[in-house]
Amino acid sequence: MSALFEFLCRQGDSTLILGQRLGEWCGHAPALEEDIALANVALDLIGQTQMWLGLATEVEGAVRDADDLAMRRDVWDFRNLLLVEQPNGDFGQTTMRQWLFDQFHVLQLERLCDSADDRVAAIAAKAVKEVRYHLERSSGTVIALGDGTEESHGRMQAALDRLWPYAGEMFESDAIDAELAEAGIAPEPADLRAPWDVAVDATLAEATLTRPESDFTQTGGRSGKRHSEHLGHLLAQMQWLPRAYPDARW
Amino acid sequence: MRAGDLKPRVADVWEWLDAVPDPEIPVISVVDLGIVRDVAWDGDELVVTVTPTYSGCPATSVIAMEIETALRDRGIDRLRIATRIAPPWTTDWLSDKGRDKLAAYGIAPPSPAGGPEACPHCGAKTVTRVSQFGSTPCKAHWRCDSCLEPFDYFKCI
Numbered sequence: 061m062s063a064l065f066e067f068l069c070r071q072g073d074s075t076l077i078l079g080q081r082l083g084e085w086c087g088h089a090p091a092l093e094e095d096i097a098l099a100n101v102a103l104d105l106i107g108q109t110q111m112w113l114g115l116a117t118e119v120e121g122a123v124r125d126a127d128d129l130a131m132r133r134d135v136w137d138f139r140n141l142l143l144v145e146q147p148n149g150d151f152g153q154t155t156m157r158q159w160l161f162d163q164f165h166v167l168q169l170e171r172l173c174d175s176a177d178d179r180v181a182a183i184a185a186k187a188v189k190e191v192r193y194h195l196e197r198s199s200g201t202v203i204a205l206g207d208g209t210e211e212s213h214g215r216m217q218a219a220l221d222r223l224w225p226y227a228g229e230m231f232e233s234d235a236i237d238a239e240l241a242e243a244g245i246a247p248e249p250a251d252l253r254a255p256w257d258v259a260v261d262a263t264l265a266e267a268t269l270t271r272p273e274s275d276f277t278q279t280g281g282r283s284g285k286r287h288s289e290h291l292g293h294l295l296a297q298m299q300w301l302p303r304a305y306p307d308a309r310w
Numbered sequence: 311m312r313a314g315d316l317k318p319r320v321a322d323v324w325e326w327l328d329a330v331p332d333p334e335i336p337v338i339s340v341v342d343l344g345i346v347r348d349v350a351w352d353g354d355e356l357v358v359t360v361t362p363t364y365s366g367c368p369a370t371s372v373i374a375m376e377i378e379t380a381l382r383d384r385g386i387d388r389l390r391i392a393t394r395i396a397p398p399w400t401t402d403w404l405s406d407k408g409r410d411k412l413a414a415y416g417i418a419p420p421s422p423a424g425g426p427e428a429c430p431h432c433g434a435k436t437v438t439r440v441s442q443f444g445s446t447p448c449k450a451h452w453r454c455d456s457c458l459e460p461f462d463y464f465k466c467i
């Protein structure tokens with residue numbers, strides 16, 4: 061597998077799995093406006109998935125399409141971040157997960173707009189406009205709930221504490237990242253950590269939330285070496301129909 | 311195109327496309343929306359280049375189908391719809407005619423200030439955002455503080 065293919069799967073798998081997670085809220089969110097917002101963010105992410113995984117199959121040689129990648133691979137072939145496969149929990153936990161990822165996603169896409177690969181730059185330029193909008197909403201909601209009632213503050217702090225060990229994986233760099241950085245295609249994830257820290261600390265301060273002390277991080281999602289047990293359940297839900305009825309059309 | 315037929319002029323094709331309604335906001339056309347980026351003949355094949363609005367907008371495939379149907383009805387048999395994502399679609403590409411039609415329909419047109427300039431129902435300038443998202447990916451949900459009516463705002467991106 062080429063490094064570029066691997067990178068594109070990492071991009072597309074994270075947006076796909078997070079999109080699927082958000083879709084689980086459809087019809088269940090605490091207010092109609094939130095329900096619609098979550099579904100709209102999910103839609104953007106799944107649209108971005110079609111572009112990333114579509115380019116992945118093009119790079120691979122068009123032996124399969126984006127739907128094949130999404131629906132016919134198993135846990136060990138997925139390259140999404142561990143953070144995005146974590147269960148929704150309550151609305152606070154979903155919002156916290158979204159914000160931690162959105163803040164990273166914006167910084168990453170802004171860098172990818174200057175990619176040496178025109179196709180990558182074009183997808184990033186399209187996606188970053190949508191993701192800035194996502195960040196505006198998720199950071200605003202983190203502040204509103206963090207600096208809200210005693211109940212909402214407690215839940216947001218608990219969500220932050222629970223999800224923090226999954227944040228560090230976004231900034232891990234391996235041999236694939238080094239190869240792409242060398243070619244000018246994508247930034248080293250580690251380089252995004254400092255600007256992310258600055259932005260995250262500013263929002264946490266406004267939200268009156270306390271950043272966890274330990275930066276211990278779980279790892280294994282984007283390398284595919286060890287996903288959490290949650291991904292298998294998510295895939296079973298997402299993939300059962302195309303697997304039970306291969307090539308079904310409607 | 312059948313052999314011997316004259317190829318329709320590109321300007322006529324633009325006019326026909328300007329009669330194809332956006333499936334979600336039928337008062338404006340796909341040309342008003344700014345998503346038709348190019349119309350050109352490639353030999354005897356007509357190529358219509360379309361830029362999607364939002365990545366996951368479910369209307370994108372419907373729009374391609376409606377463009378195809380409208381042009382086939384005009385006798386164009388050899389037709390290709392090409393998708394172009396760069397430069398990305400922006401609400402700056404909405405036509406002035408489209409902006410006027412949106413407002414008349416009750417949807418506040420996009421504004422660089424980040425929110426509607428006025429209530430599309432009564433014209434009052436005092437409006438409040440209800441939600442950043444709305445009934446379709448391209449809209450947000452606002453309310454007028456004067457007439458108290460809710461309305462859609464076409465997001466500015």
Ligand SMILES: [Zn+2]
Pocket residue numbers: 429430431432433434454455456457458459
């Ligand atoms: Zn009004």
